[in-house]
Amino acid sequence: MFQLVAAWLLLTQGALALIFLPILSLTPDFDVPVGDIGTFGALAVACMIAGGLLYTKLRWSVWIAVIVSLATAGWLVSDKGLTSWAEAYIGVGFVVLEVAFLLLGRHAAGKPEAMALSSAHVPFRLKLTLVWIGIFFVLALFLSQIGLDWRWMGDNFSIIAKGAIYTLALAVGAIVIAVVLALLGALGRLSKNPVAFGISGFYTSFFRGTPLIVQLFLIYVALPQIGASLGSRALLNVLALSAFQAGIIGLGLNYGAYITEIFRAGIQSVGHGQAEAADALGMSYAQRMRRVVLPQATRVIIPPTGNDFIAMMKDTALVAFLGVVLEQADLFRRAQLIGNQDLKRLESLIIAAGMYWALTAIFTFFQMKLERRMSAGYVRGEAQTATGRKRTQFLPAGPPGAVQPGVAEPDIELDLRGGNVPGHEHGGGTPR
Amino acid sequence: MTLPNGEAVVKVENLYKRFGELEVLRGINMEVDKGEVVVIFGRSGSGKSTLLRCINFLEDPTEGTIEVSGIRLEGGHRTRGKREQIRLLRLHAGMVFQQFNLFPHLTVINNVMEGPVTVKGLPKDQARVTGLELLDKVGLAEKADVYPIRLSGGQQQRVAIARALAMEPDVMLFDEPTSALDPELIGEVLTVMKSLAMDLHMTMMVVTHEMGFAREVANRMMFFHEGVILEEGTPDELFDHTRNPETKRFLEAVL
Numbered sequence: 001m002f003q004l005v006a007a008w009l010l011l012t013q014g015a016l017a018l019i020f021l022p023i024l025s026l027t028p029d030f031d032v033p034v035g036d037i038g039t040f041g042a043l044a045v046a047c048m049i050a051g052g053l054l055y056t057k058l059r060w061s062v063w064i065a066v067i068v069s070l071a072t073a074g075w076l077v078s079d080k081g082l083t084s085w086a087e088a089y090i091g092v093g094f095v096v097l098e099v100a101f102l103l104l105g106r107h108a109a110g111k112p113e114a115m116a117l118s119s120a121h122v123p124f125r126l127k128l129t130l131v132w133i134g135i136f137f138v139l140a141l142f143l144s145q146i147g148l149d150w151r152w153m154g155d156n157f158s159i160i161a162k163g164a165i166y167t168l169a170l171a172v173g174a175i176v177i178a179v180v181l182a183l184l185g186a187l188g189r190l191s192k193n194p195v196a197f198g199i200s201g202f203y204t205s206f207f208r209g210t211p212l213i214v215q216l217f218l219i220y221v222a223l224p225q226i227g228a229s230l231g232s233r234a235l236l237n238v239l240a241l242s243a244f245q246a247g248i249i250g251l252g253l254n255y256g257a258y259i260t261e262i263f264r265a266g267i268q269s270v271g272h273g274q275a276e277a278a279d280a281l282g283m284s285y286a287q288r289m290r291r292v293v294l295p296q297a298t299r300v301i302i303p304p305t306g307n308d309f310i311a312m313m314k315d316t317a318l319v320a321f322l323g324v325v326l327e328q329a330d331l332f333r334r335a336q337l338i339g340n341q342d343l344k345r346l347e348s349l350i351i352a353a354g355m356y357w358a359l360t361a362i363f364t365f366f367q368m369k370l371e372r373r374m375s376a377g378y379v380r381g382e383a384q385t386a387t388g389r390k391r392t393q394f395l396p397a398g399p400p401g402a403v404q405p406g407v408a409e410p411d412i413e414l415d416l417r418g419g420n421v422p423g424h425e426h427g428g429g430t431p432r
Numbered sequence: 433m434t435l436p437n438g439e440a441v442v443k444v445e446n447l448y449k450r451f452g453e454l455e456v457l458r459g460i461n462m463e464v465d466k467g468e469v470v471v472i473f474g475r476s477g478s479g480k481s482t483l484l485r486c487i488n489f490l491e492d493p494t495e496g497t498i499e500v501s502g503i504r505l506e507g508g509h510r511t512r513g514k515r516e517q518i519r520l521l522r523l524h525a526g527m528v529f530q531q532f533n534l535f536p537h538l539t540v541i542n543n544v545m546e547g548p549v550t551v552k553g554l555p556k557d558q559a560r561v562t563g564l565e566l567l568d569k570v571g572l573a574e575k576a577d578v579y580p581i582r583l584s585g586g587q588q589q590r591v592a593i594a595r596a597l598a599m600e601p602d603v604m605l606f607d608e609p610t611s612a613l614d615p616e617l618i619g620e621v622l623t624v625m626k627s628l629a630m631d632l633h634m635t636m637m638v639v640t641h642e643m644g645f646a647r648e649v650a651n652r653m654m655f656f657h658e659g660v661i662l663e664e665g666t667p668d669e670l671f672d673h674t675r676n677p678e679t680k681r682f683l684e685a686v687l
Binding site: 271273274276277279280281282283284287291292295296299378379 | 488490519520522523525526527529531533534535536537546547550551581595596599
């Protein structure tokens with residue numbers, strides 16, 4: 001276990017240094033001689049080799065690793081080493097950790113089985129967390145090297161970040177329109193009524209067949225022209241929308257067309273037997289849809305609709321091109337306006353990108369929670385996820401007296417034959 | 433709906449059903465009296481399931497007349513007015529499917545309550561009380577708050593029977609209720625069906641291959657062959673004294 005962590009640290013350190021190297025040498029105000037950069041690179045490679053050796057090859061690789069670590073640290077803190085003390089400290093910190101772990105876990109060196117065994121004991125989540133920490137570490141190093149104006153970013157963060165409110169308002173407003181349209185559209189696509197079928201067919205065809213940006217401009221710029229050419233003042237006033245309103249309507253119409261297909265597929269995924277059972281009870285079409293078909297379809301509909309919502313949240317940036325005023329501007333528009341004004345484009349766009357990312361991360365998290373809750377009645381006991389991790393206890397929400405998995409229940413079969421829908425419980429996937 | 437004993441609950445007159453070129457039912461005439469248990473059997477494709485499905489209009493009859501509890505409907509094209517009539521007719525005919533078709537998103541008790549609450553507009557607490565009574569009758573009261581996926585096939589089918597009974601139908605239509613079950617689970621479903629017939633005197637039409645059940649419970653049996661009722665009679669007549677070679681061959685194959 002300790003050996004393993006030390007090996008990871010060495011490998012990470014070497015890899016980080018190698019990524020770091022070109023950035024360092026390309027920074028204009030960095031005047032380290034070529035020979036020193038070469039030494040730095042060689043040490044990075046040595047670190048990676050030492051880490052690799054620890055895993056498999058040699059019994060005494062532990063001592064190689066110690067020597068490499070100490071040499072690296074010595075070079076870093078020497079006056080030929082890195083420019084700033086902060087960076088040298090990080091390097092030395094790594095070395096201290098490495099040596100500590102190496103000494104603690106010496107016995108596993110060069111024993112692949114022992115390494116594999118100790119690796120198996122480290123939970124997947126912990127490993128994943130370490131990977132993410134590593135990625136963010138590199139990212140932070142990168143950002144610290146490209147000469148960002150942190151003061152400016154601090155001063156202007158709140159005004160750009162406030163755009164998240166309008167981004168969210170656009171996305172939420174549009175998704176409400178989209179879901180309503182999608183439900184109507186899907187019922188139309190499944191209808192035998194030629195009028196309903198035709199209209200919904202036209203709707204999905206047009207809005208999936210033209211670019212979103214064109215639709216936005218059509219609604220914002222071109223729609224008022226209808227009022228003007230008809231010479232109706234009242235109609236003109238109705239049709240002359242604000243950029244914000246046009247954005248909501250345009251996004252809603254566009255995504256409604258895509259989500260129509262999701263809804264249609266979701267409704268069709270509910271077995272025919274369900275509709276027949278509802279019919280046999282004497283339900284009307286509306287009752288059957290509301291009580292039997294749609295609740296079951298929702299489970300199938302939620303993951304892809306959530307993905308579309310997240311995709312749409314990012315497409316709200318297109319509304320910026322309609323020229324929204326700053327007070328109502330979304331993240332991207334604000335980043336553009338403020339960044340251009342102060343010539344801090346990179347800084348402002350990094351803030352905007354970070355905010356978009358944070359928003360989508362939050363919604364992805366809630367979507368996962370929701371999907372889990374929706375699987376009540378579909379998952380029997382312990383469920384296995386796509387990554388092979390075990391997820392325990394997928395109990396139906398709520399009702400007391402539900403049978404606990406694992407408790408002896410002689411008359412419960414263990415196969416899933418009786419279920420009407422296969423036990424699909426992790427359909428989220430990644431958002432576009 | 434109260435009908436005097438002996439009066440027909442189900443009447444089928446001159447029923448034809450075609451799927452394109454294929455003629456599945458070719459002129460069926462039959463009546464089922466109140467309290468009667470009719471077992472329908474025959475080879476697969478002989479039209480027995482289609483008959484049941486035509487009776488509650490899950491399939492539209494091509495020609496002919498169906499009458500259930502006094503609601504009389506012609507076959508042929510489905511019109512707007514007829515749709516509501518069909519819905520009313522279905523209130524009198526409970527259906528049990530081969531694949532159970534329980535609602536997987538609802539707990540057992542909610543499955544049973546769904547019809548009375550949604551269709552008949554009964555208050556929930558009242559529907560729950562009768563629902564629990566019915567579940568008790570099929571021996572599953574303790575599973576009331578469990579989701580169907582946690583039940584065995586036999587248990588699911590018993591819930592499906594309770595769900596159909598909750599609508600207080602005049603006739604129960606069983607479409608191969610035990611065909612999807614493992615052999616050891618068939619018995620529990622047949623026991624429930626038997627007690628329906630014997631204790632509650634429910635009018636029943638049962639499409640099944642369970643000949644033991646038929647002999648014990650059926651008042652009348654019908655042998656379907658190529659879309660017609662080839663032979664009809666008491667279990668005794670059909671099992672022991674049939675003179676029809678088709679019936680004989682079929683019974684020898686199943687028994």
